[in-house]
Amino acid sequence: MQTAHTLDVLRTQVAKLREGGDTVGLVPTMGALHEGHLTLVRRAREACDHVVASIFVNPTQFGPNEDLDAYPRQLEVDAAMLEAEGCALLWAPNAAEMYPDGFATNITVTGVSEGLCGASRPGHFDGVATVVCKLFHQALPDMAFFGEKDFQQLAVIRAMARDLDLTRPHVHSIIGVPTVREADGLAMSSRNRYLSDTDRTAAATLPRAMKEAIARIEDGQEPAPTLNAFEDELLGAGFDSIDYASLVDSSSLAPISALTGSAARLIVAARIGGTRLIDNMAVSA
Template sequence: MQTITRLDMLRSEVAQLRRGGASVALVPTMGALHEGHLTLIRAARGQADHVVASIFVNPRQFGAGEDLEAYPRQMARDSALLEAEGVALLWAPAPEEVYPAGYATNVSVSGVSAGLCGADRPGHFDGVATVVCKLFNQVRPDLAFFGEKDWQQLAVIRRMARDLDLTQPEASAIHAVPTVREADGLAMSSRNAYLTPEQREQAAVLPRAMREAAAAIDSGSAVAETLDRLRGDLVAGGFDSVDYAELRDAATLERVGQREDAARLFVAARIGGTRLIDNIGL
């Protein structure tokens, strides 16, 4: 596996990978890799001749007071994991390579970026859309792979690809991979490492309470009352606060007030200094 830190070298090496008509898949990450990331790599390897992974802690998607400086950076460990999974090329640029002096452009996707994490983290999805658009233009992959845990992020990226007429990858080539979970159901996340042992044990209430709420809605329980009960269960289980617990359309991310086949349950809750998100379909 090659590790590339300069854009001119990246383009040259990706061109080499494409010789003979070979296909290239991109798996963007911010590092601190876990089994969820490696599942994305395996899905990409199953559909493309070569996989390019990126590790870039994107400063533009962190707001004031968020964990940019504390976000775990484990390049040596992450690089070894990617090489073991058969990644052909690791793109690991410095911030000044991605955002050179004088950088002044922002990509903003309205609609699907509103509400949920978009409401609680102003500017976050502008940062996500901007960096992913740049990564797509830098690598020009045939396919790209993202996890369903960040469902709203996935919706933003697909909308961006459609609206900007991207072809490498086009929106239909942006693949979603199901959330990978721990044995107790907690969605794998790099931020789980922030949890103390006690908080980690308490965090298991999140997927359990979500499953119970989804089952209740499926059985005909009123949505508003069920979501109120879900919020209460999370606080009673050890969470300090709930940013949101909402039922939304899976495609448009508009709120829905009753059970629908295309609905998903979205939750963000805080325990200690850690904010955890999750979503499940009905």
């Protein structure tokens, strides 16, 4: 596996990978890799001739009181994991390479970015859209792979690609990969390592309670009281607060008060022991 730290080297290496018409799949990450990330790499290897993974802890998607400085960084360990999975090229720029002096451009995707995490993390999705657009232009992948755990992020990236007429990757080549979970159902996340043993045990309540709430909604119970009871269960299990627990349309992410026949999603963000956990699951109409 080759590693590029500068844009010139990245472009040279990507051009070599493309020789003979080979295809390239991109897996953008912020490092601190786990099985969820490696699943994305495997999916990319199945679909493309070569895989390029990026590791960049993007400062523009962190708020002033968020965990940028504490976010885990383990480049050598991550690189070894990627190489073991057959990744061809690692793109690992620093902040100065990604945002050179005088950088003054910001991408805002309205609509799908405005509620849910967008409401509780102002500016977060501007940072996501901007850095992912740059990654797409830097690596020019045929396909890109993202975990569905960050369902709103995936919607923002697809909207950005559609609105800006990106062709590498085309919006339909931005692939959402189902959430990878721990044995007890908790969605894998780099932030899970922040949890104490007690909080980690309590965190397993989240996916279990989500499944139970979804089953009740699918059985015809009213969503609003069902979600109120869901939030009470999380707080009773040891969660400190719930940013949101919303039943939304899967395409627009607009909140819905009842199942309408269109695809729906239960999307949740909750805090426990200072760690913010997000999750989402499909709801059948």
